[in-house]
Amino acid sequence: MPHGGSLRPLEMNHRLQGCYDADADECNFDSSVVNCDRKERKCRIVAHSDLGTQPIARVMADTIQKELGIKPHVVMLHTHR
DSSP states (O other), X not given: OOOOOOBOOTTSOOOOOOEEETTTTEEEOOTTOOSOOTTOXXXXXXXXXXXXXXXXXXXXXXXXXXXXXXXXXXXXXXXXX
């Protein structure tokens, strides 16, 4: 289940933009990488909450129960990421 909550625990690190490696044409999101340009647009992150994902998951679980007669487990993370 994607993040769709509002909790912001202090124990969770803030995400950083990735570092673009032009030679490999890829982004590295390892926060321990130093000496890199984290302003590269190719490696940006989105820090908005996934709005509406929890209600969608509940509807999906209810539909599966209705159609198949079994209710799936739904795991929800209530953090904002």
